[in-house]
Amino acid sequence: MDFQWDIFVEAIPALLGGAWLTIQLTIISVAIGLMLGLIVALGRVSANPVTSKLAAAYTTAMRGIPLLVTLMFLYYGLPSAGLQLSAFTVAVIALAVTNAAYVAEIIRAGIQSIDRGQMRAARSLGMSYGLAMRRIILPQVVRRVLPPITNESITLLKNTALVSTIALSELLRSGLEVMTWKANTFSPFAGVALIYLMMTLPMIWFVSRLEKRYAIP
């Protein structure tokens, strides 16, 4: 074991810089993933068979392709087709479109878990499908899907580590850089692991709070 306290301390500023990029990637990708996931979920439950099939194909494909492959495809594959995106943009797109597939499945299950009578009652009062969704169905769905969606966000945060492969100095890559520079493995990685935990623990705690609060007695 080559842990050295002084290298550990010296590494922290660089690691925090990486962590900040990780946080940015997470927040932006989660936000886009949520919006895209909601749209896909609404497409999935719509009465229109074309929309529904398209949405199903999307969730199936994106859950079946490894994130790393999506990342590589966008970063190395697209330029060969003449489209060169920045590493940050590629990272956000890959994380968000993958996250959206999982979010969509969670929201779809949430919508379908709401009693059919709710939609019937809303429609019988003259509400349009969209209004009934927005005012009656989705507010009830939010409570049910908040815990699994927070879990998905934790997964996304951890998956940002894969982005280190496309030359973005997020937290893991910052650790790798310190490792090379100081010729010491254990100290920077102890810091990396600790900082990941510091970011995920509050979210894990939040989920367990939510689950207790909305638990069906």
Next chain:
Amino acid sequence: MSHLIRVSGLHKSYGPLHVLKGIDMTVEPGEVVCVIGPSGSGKSTLLNCLNFLEPYGPGEVWIDGVLVGYEKKPDGSMVKVADHKLNATRTAIGIVFQQFNLFPHLSVTENIIEAPVRVRKIPAQQARDKARELLAKVGLADKASAYPSQLSGGQQQRVAIARALAMEPKVMLFDEVTSALDPELVGEVLGVMKGLARDGMTMFVVTHEMAFAREVADRVVFMADGEIVEQGPPSEIFGNPRSERLRNFLGRFRG
């Protein structure tokens, strides 16, 4: 020509299952019509076709002079109407369901004012005043800010009636609204419905409560196997049933 509801030649199938087999029926303004019949005879299906919660066809359903769910083209063909027109038609028809279907995330008052405010664009304050009036009418003035989960089944069903009335419908449809209630709670809901009938509301009531039908109905419709087998004043239907099927059906309630 002043029929409030006119159903003619109405058919409805679920896939290969032919549920409604040519229903002809009218309901006049202010009339209370009770529909009775064995389970699976198509009573709920008929009620759901009246406001196009279930698409029907062939056949026609007219409510207050408006063809429900379809538009007639000059060549006689029927095409589905745009959603917003259907929504407008639906505001004229109140429905109360067996399972109450109150919105659990909204308070009693919010349940009642949601559609008036969002659909009919009535100012929120005016809708609240109206909700208070309606809650008093169904005997729940003190529950305005409660949530559905805090109410008994009978109370929830009375809120559901108030919610439907808030849209000022021309006709109220009831689908076995007391079937999910504990026996001791049935009376309070039927009481509210009797009050409505007295006030002159046009009502179409699917029910297993024979005593209610006998007392409140102007006309009783007996359905079996997707057809109207017999209809007439309660005294005729209960006192002098003509068809074998109706006699068998009523026999089960005498026990």
